[in-house]
Amino acid sequence: MTTTPASxxxxxxxxxxxxxxxxFSLNAAARAFGGLYRVVLKxxxxxxxxxxxxxxxxxxGGLPVKKVGEHLRLDSGTLSPLLKRLETAxxxxxxxxxxxxxxVTVELTDEGAALRERALRVPRRIAAATGFELxxxxxxxxxxxxxxxxxxxxxxxxxPACE
Amino acid sequence: MTTTPASxxxxxxxxxxxxxxxxFSLNAAARAFGGLYRVVLKxxxxxxxxxxxxxxxxxxGGLPVKKVGEHLRLDSGTLSPLLKRLETAxxxxxxxxxxxxxxVTVELTDEGAALRERALRVPRRIAAATGFELxxxxxxxxxxxxxxxxxxxxxxxxxPACE
DNA sequence: CACAATTAAATTGTGCACAACTGAATGACG
DNA sequence: CGTCATTCAGTTGTGCACAATTTAATTGTG
Numbered sequence: 001m002t003t004t005p006a007s008x009x010x011x012x013x014x015x016x017x018x019x020x021x022x023x024f025s026l027n028a029a030a031r032a033f034g035g036l037y038r039v040v041l042k043x044x045x046x047x048x049x050x051x052x053x054x055x056x057x058x059x060x061g062g063l064p065v066k067k068v069g070e071h072l073r074l075d076s077g078t079l080s081p082l083l084k085r086l087e088t089a090x091x092x093x094x095x096x097x098x099x100x101x102x103x104v105t106v107e108l109t110d111e112g113a114a115l116r117e118r119a120l121r122v123p124r125r126i127a128a129a130t131g132f133e134l135x136x137x138x139x140x141x142x143x144x145x146x147x148x149x150x151x152x153x154x155x156x157x158x159x160p161a162c163e
Numbered sequence: 164m165t166t167t168p169a170s171x172x173x174x175x176x177x178x179x180x181x182x183x184x185x186x187f188s189l190n191a192a193a194r195a196f197g198g199l200y201r202v203v204l205k206x207x208x209x210x211x212x213x214x215x216x217x218x219x220x221x222x223x224g225g226l227p228v229k230k231v232g233e234h235l236r237l238d239s240g241t242l243s244p245l246l247k248r249l250e251t252a253x254x255x256x257x258x259x260x261x262x263x264x265x266x267v268t269v270e271l272t273d274e275g276a277a278l279r280e281r282a283l284r285v286p287r288r289i290a291a292a293t294g295f296e297l298x299x300x301x302x303x304x305x306x307x308x309x310x311x312x313x314x315x316x317x318x319x320x321x322x323p324a325c326e
Numbered sequence: 327c328a329c330a331a332t333t334a335a336a337t338t339g340t341g342c343a344c345a346a347c348t349g350a351a352t353g354a355c356g
Numbered sequence: 357c358g359t360c361a362t363t364c365a366g367t368t369g370t371g372c373a374c375a376a377t378t379t380a381a382t383t384g385t386g
Contacts, residue, residue, distance in 0.1 A: 019286035020218050022293070022300050023196045023211075025307040028236055030193045031373075032314035033186045038374090039321045048186075049342060055183050065365065073191055076365050078343055085341085102351050102364040123182035129317030130185070130310060137185050140306055144188040147293060147303075151195035154292030158202045194343075201344090212372060229334065239335050241373055248371085265334040265381045 033126075040125050044118055050086055051119070053079075053106075057092065058116045062107040064097065091115060196289075203288050207281055213249055214282070216242075216269075220255065221279045225270040227260065254278060 037048040046054065049072075056071045057063065063071075069079055083106060086092045091112035097103040130137065200211040209217065212235075219234045220226065226234075232242055246269060249255045254275035260266040293300065 016218065016283070016286050017222075018297075018300070019289050020215065021304050023193070023200070023289070024215065024235075025304045025311070026189065026193045026196060029307045029311045029314070030186070030189045031236070032311040032318070033189060034373080036314050036318045036321065037186070039318055047341065052183065052187065055179065059180075066363090072187075073194070074342095075344075077345075077367080080366050082342075096365095100352075100364085104365060120179070123178035125321075126182050126186070127178065129314060129321070131313040131317075132310065134181075136306075137181070140303075140310075141184050141188045143299075143303055144192045147295065148188070148192045148195040150294040151192070151199050151292060154294075155195070155199040155202055158199065158288075158292070197343080210371065227334085228336095237372095238374070240337080240375080243336055245372075263334085263382075267335065 036126065036129055040122055044115060044122075045089065049074075049078075049082060051122075053082065053086065054091065054112065054115065054119065057106065057108050057112070058119075062105050064103045064105050065094075066103065068106060086112075199289065199292055203285055207278060207285070208252060212237075212241075212245060214285075216245065216249065217254065217275065217278065217282070220269065220271050220275070221282075225268050227266045227268050228257075229266065231269060249275075 034048055037051065041048065041051055044051070052072055053068060056068055060067075060071075065076060065079055065083065068083075069075055083092060083094060087094055090109055093107045093109055094104050095107065097105050127134075127137075132140070197211055200214065204211065204214055207214070215235055216231060219231055223230075223234075228239060228242055228246065231246075232238055235242075246255060246257060250257055253272055256270045256272055257267050258270065260268050290297075290300075295303070
């Protein structure tokens with residue numbers, strides 16, 4: 001069928017195909033969401049990751065970079081340049097914490113806080129575009145979260161430094 | 164609760180939270196898969212997107228860049244540099260098609276074809292790490308594919324140029 | 327045949343994710 | 357008190373995704 005002779009049992013080929021489809025479907029769905037958010041967030045001037053940061057700040061107010069990263073599973077390598085762009089856009093302000101000079105607190109500017117009003121219509125448009133019932137979304141979400149937890153644990157076990 | 168007073172009804176806040184969780188859960192799961200594949204694919208010297216390209220070539224043999232992109236939903240802007248890296252690694256060869264000089268055919272080298280043997284063990288390790296039954300994976304996959312289709316259609320409708 | 331429209335690949339530019347590293351500040355412990 | 361490990365943010369480098377543009381080849385149409 002392919003380049004290899006009969007050395008590999010059919011099961012391996014089946015797995016190969018299946019395995020592609022799980023993670024690939026996941027990636028495809030994430031990228032499809034990205035395309036939709038790109039359109040919807042365009043007039044807010046935000047990318048999807050920037051929107052996520054704003055969601056965290058709208059919900060929790062000023063936070064250290066570290067805490068923002070914990071909410072979004074992102075490290076400073078991703079957040080530092082992203083926050084710099086949000087700062088350039090006038091949506092946030094970054095200040096070294098007085099009590100711990102290592103920490104930088106991210107605060108909303110007035111403009112950043114005001115943007116929330118315009119963002120309120122976003123979720124409805126996204127939810128409508130999925131064509132899913134709320135219950136089905138909830139179900140999907142819980143499966144995905146369980147999957148993420150299992151995968152994280154598995155990646156740790158597979159890492160050389162674990163033994 | 165947050166920075167805004169009672170001007171926004173509670174529903175909007177709920178949506179805001181929910182909306183984050185659907186796409187966010189999706190992204191988180193995709194990134195968790197990425198972390199696992201990074202570990203598992205390390206000794207093959209492939210990234211996950213490169214692995215996907217190799218899967219397509221192992222299954223279909225030599226293909227034009229366009230066809231590879233159709234299988235993976237990727238355009239030449241992503242594939243060109245990726246294929247260049249695979250070529251540098253000695254796994255593929257790119258040749259201008261004789262019958263259509265616009266098209267470039269991607270072929271496996273002997274080394275690229277041989278790598279398939281070592282890749283056969285990958286899917287089992289990934290599948291095991293998910294901790295999901297095959298049926299549950301299938302179910303999840305079909306939901307995600309349906310979601311992707313709906314989202315793609317919605318993004319088209321939302322695009323200004325659609326009317 | 328000529329010429330406009332289309333197609334394929336590559337390039338450019340922006341932004342994200344992540345590993346690895348740097349530098350500064352803090353905290354723990356002898 | 358001094359030293360050493362840890363923590364936090366930032367930087368660097370690699371690779372991916374995607375929009376927009378470029379270049380060349382092909383196709384369609386008059």
